[in-house]
Amino acid sequence: MIEVTGLTMRYGRALAVDDLTFAVKPGVVTGFLGPNGAGKSTTMRIVLGLEAPHAGTALVGGRPYGSLKAPMREVGALLDAGAVHGGRSAVAHLRCLARSNGIGRKRVGEVLELVGLAAVADRRIAGFSLGMRQRLGIAAAMLGDPAVLMFDEPVNGLDPEGIRWIRGVFRRMAAEGRTVLVSSHLMAEMALTADHVVVIGRGRLVADAATAEVVAHFQRGVLVRAADRRALADVLAAGGASVREEDGGLAVSGMDATRIGQLALARGIALSELTPRTASLEDAFMELTEESVEFGAGRAA
Known part of the structure; x- marks a missing residue:
């Protein structure tokens, strides 16, 4: 060692x-x-x-x-x-x-x-x-x-x-x-x-x-697609999740995929996609070290 x-x-x-x-x-x-x-x-x-x-x-x-x-x-x-x-x-x-x-x-x-x-x-x-x-x-x-x-x-x-x-x-x-x-x-x-x-x-x-x-640790939430998107958004928001529309689906944070599926099932809402969005190691690294970068490049014009 x-x-x-x-x-x-x-x-x-x-x-x-x-x-x-x-x-x-x-x-x-x-x-x-x-x-x-x-x-x-x-x-x-x-x-x-x-x-x-x-x-x-x-x-x-x-x-x-x-x-x-x-x-x-x-x-x-x-x-x-x-x-x-x-x-x-x-x-x-x-x-x-x-x-x-x-x-x-x-x-x-x-x-x-x-x-x-x-x-x-x-x-x-x-x-x-x-x-x-x-x-x-x-x-x-x-x-x-x-x-x-x-x-x-x-x-x-x-x-x-x-x-x-x-x-x-x-x-x-x-x-x-x-x-x-x-x-x-x-x-x-x-x-x-x-x-x-x-x-x-x-x-x-x-x-x-x-x-x-x-x-x-740097999970990005869950992407959900449903037949009744508006009804699902109301259910998830009532359950304490943060919900916003994205690419014809819902980007959900503050609630894991298991709980989202349970709430959708209880309300009879059919789901066509339920995808947890995890960060990449690169994403995690950038967030962990953002205050430690000695030579940061400027944004391209």
Whole structure:
């Protein structure tokens, strides 16, 4: 498990992480979300011992990352796919990493095969596309077969096949009982991938809950279509709901679909549609972080 407790980090006068506390548990894919400048990358760097916080702790399996003797065997991470020596081949890069952590050469071949780079293993990394570099970074993260995996924007540059593939990898790793933390700005992809989300804004925790719970919290009401729309509107309004006409139907808030159906049945009003309108993860994210956006764009003319 990854445990972050009271984490605080400053860069001059800028407070990048502000008394942040959360835990990433094994067995689920956890999405780490927040606007630009929210402190996600800084937090991940602190967890990996690349930054020293001004206050608080970041532990992996109950220990600081810096105390791990063979860290790649316990934690796999991809923070920057471009942080590789372009003059090396993919296989040479991975063999170098493997040797530093006591990992055998056989495993290098396995991860190259796993990420789809076996055919270009001897090519220089300088000639790789962004998507190929992402795959190489993912291979490096998985090299030590670790129990904890951390990825910062792992789908950047991947084509649709690659995105579906890495989504399956995350889910399979979580199903094996591993801890998987994925930071991304792609809300639609996170909605398909993450079982749990940790949302931060301006370095502070905004939400820490199951993805379904976060989305359900921002339900948009219910769309109803009925043979006698006016009669149904009167019934629902009398029951305490807010009702307005929309696209030939009724947009209802303040009453769930089950209760709407019960009232319609009691009055003998036939329904042709009864659709709960839930928010998307993107909608929920935008509302949760609307006060935390550092660089907000203006509206187009």
